[in-house]
Amino acid sequence: xxxxxxxxxxxxxxxxxxxxxxxxxxxxxxxxxxxxxxxxxxxxxxxxxxxxxxxxxxxxxxxxxxxxxxxxxxxxxxxxxxxxxxxxxxxxxxxxxxxxxxxxxxxxxxxxxxxxxxxxxxxxxxxxxxxxxxxxxxxxxxxxxxxxxxxxxxxxxxxxxxxxxxxxxxxxxxxxxxxxxxxxxxxxxxxxxxxxxxxxxxxxxxxxxxxxxxxxxxxxxxxxxxxxxxxxxxxxxxxxxxxxxxxxxxxxxxxxxxxxxxxxxxxxxxxxxxxxxxxxxxxxxxxxxxxxxxxxxxxxxxxxxxxxxxxxxxxxxxxxxxxxxxxxxxxxxxxxxxxxxxxxxxxxxxxxxxxxxxxxxxxxxxxxxxxxxxxxxxxxxxxxxxxxxxxxxxxxxxxxxxxxxxxxxxxxxxxxxxxxxxxxxxxxxxxx
Amino acid sequence: xxxxxxxxxxxxxxxxxxxxxxxxxxxxxxxxxxxxxxxxxxxxxxxxxxxxxxxxxxxxxxxxxxxxxxxxxxxxxxxxxxxxxxxxxxxxxxxxxxxxxxxxxxxxxxxxxxxxxxxxxxx
Numbered sequence: 001x002x003x004x005x006x007x008x009x010x011x012x013x014x015x016x017x018x019x020x021x022x023x024x025x026x027x028x029x030x031x032x033x034x035x036x037x038x039x040x041x042x043x044x045x046x047x048x049x050x051x052x053x054x055x056x057x058x059x060x061x062x063x064x065x066x067x068x069x070x071x072x073x074x075x076x077x078x079x080x081x082x083x084x085x086x087x088x089x090x091x092x093x094x095x096x097x098x099x100x101x102x103x104x105x106x107x108x109x110x111x112x113x114x115x116x117x118x119x120x121x122x123x124x125x126x127x128x129x130x131x132x133x134x135x136x137x138x139x140x141x142x143x144x145x146x147x148x149x150x151x152x153x154x155x156x157x158x159x160x161x162x163x164x165x166x167x168x169x170x171x172x173x174x175x176x177x178x179x180x181x182x183x184x185x186x187x188x189x190x191x192x193x194x195x196x197x198x199x200x201x202x203x204x205x206x207x208x209x210x211x212x213x214x215x216x217x218x219x220x221x222x223x224x225x226x227x228x229x230x231x232x233x234x235x236x237x238x239x240x241x242x243x244x245x246x247x248x249x250x251x252x253x254x255x256x257x258x259x260x261x262x263x264x265x266x267x268x269x270x271x272x273x274x275x276x277x278x279x280x281x282x283x284x285x286x287x288x289x290x291x292x293x294x295x296x297x298x299x300x301x302x303x304x305x306x307x308x309x310x311x312x313x314x315x316x317x318x319x320x321x322x323x324x325x326x327x328x329x330x331x332x333x334x335x336x337x338x339x340x341x342x343x344x345x346x347x348x349x350x351x352x353x354x355x356x357x358x359x360x361x362x363x364x365x366x367x368x369x370x371x372x373x374x375x376x377x378x379x380x381x382x383x384x385x386x387x388x389x390x391x392x393x394x395x396x397x398x399x400x401x402x403x404x405x406x407x408x409x410x411x412x413x414x415x416x417x418x419x420x421x422x423x424x425x426x427x428x429x430x431x432x
Numbered sequence: 433x434x435x436x437x438x439x440x441x442x443x444x445x446x447x448x449x450x451x452x453x454x455x456x457x458x459x460x461x462x463x464x465x466x467x468x469x470x471x472x473x474x475x476x477x478x479x480x481x482x483x484x485x486x487x488x489x490x491x492x493x494x495x496x497x498x499x500x501x502x503x504x505x506x507x508x509x510x511x512x513x514x515x516x517x518x519x520x521x522x523x524x525x526x527x528x529x530x531x532x533x534x535x536x537x538x539x540x541x542x543x544x545x546x547x548x549x550x551x552x553x554x555x
Contacts, residue, residue, distance in 0.1 A: 121518070139523065141499065141518070246473050246541075246542045247542065247544055278497040
């Protein structure tokens, strides 16, 4: 979720009292429930195409599919919304063209009417694979998995959407790979509300590209997720693991963000965007121009990434100061190390590191290329490894939250020239 | 549910005109049409009292930036529970409430934010 419900940033200074995190108390790991049994087969392949196929729509084939069956969709533009729901659809394989997802399009547009909500929605069906599709013009989400034990979202392209591009909520043990999300009104990729698990099943996000979104990746209360070998660029903000009261299981924890390219996240969508910007009226957006922002969280690692050309900050870490669940608000045992900032001086961030010094056990470095940070004296950046209380800095916190209140969204940018990158164009202001 | 028959004569007249309608405070209780806004992260109104067989329409507001649903978690006996598709700005869902009693709804995405509402259906 991109919008943080903080109305009074001016009051943050008064609220900012560093505290030691207490042990978390979680709801039992009962949701999404016991994993469904693998089907035994025999399995069938149901063919979908516009002409001369048993099924003319994807949904018609899905409705007839038994657990573990494959639904093979031939090239074309399908104007429908596909629901894959319940245990009777577990282990289903919905396959378009993995080599060229642009050939199999699911279009949510409905003329002048409100577009379809979710172009592919998996709900309560474990281990479903969706592979080789493009989704566009959806009002809600492009590819959406809800309440599932295991999922595979591969070779997908989600573009021009109302909320999220590729999205998993209240699910465990998934994969998002070799995919792309662009121009979504919230996050291109989003994993939210991961139930705590005694024996965690990790989720993997790898070899993806996310650009032109409000957020490249959002992770509200997500856990056990590894984000790697991916590119996050030209979004408003790149990657944001965040703690929110609005969803269960705060805070985000045990996530690893490693070996990514995180650059040019300076897309000021307020000044124009290819999607209709929705504002809830109660929220304040994350600041534009940030590569990675840990907004609350425990045991997260940001390591071995290349972070450059983000005008506000490369990597930030802030206490979630208004989280009602006080024991989940602090930053605890997060590590930011072995990252390369500023592309060797060729494409500098406005600021490389920002940390308010809240919480315990958080450490920074060694990192390469750090030129300017907040606080400027570096007093909050304990080198790794580190245990004990961090050194709170009220001025750094106030400065960082002040950025979010900037109505221009660019006032605090420190702009540097970008190094040319073949095949990529910086996006700050969208033009039709 | 409180019913007041103002007078035998008036009641008889109303019942004669519309025998299927109940009478309250001297007026007939007709099915109504009511709209509930679905927004980030609340329903508005949060509480609603309507007549039997009223039709409720949930409308996701244009400002609804996030995804929400409407799940009926408790209902009068005999009324089938339902849950809408997750939706965002512009989505609309309607349902007629055909049993008297109390209906409680929540958003499964924002239950933690107390995104809930109650509808009481009168006889």
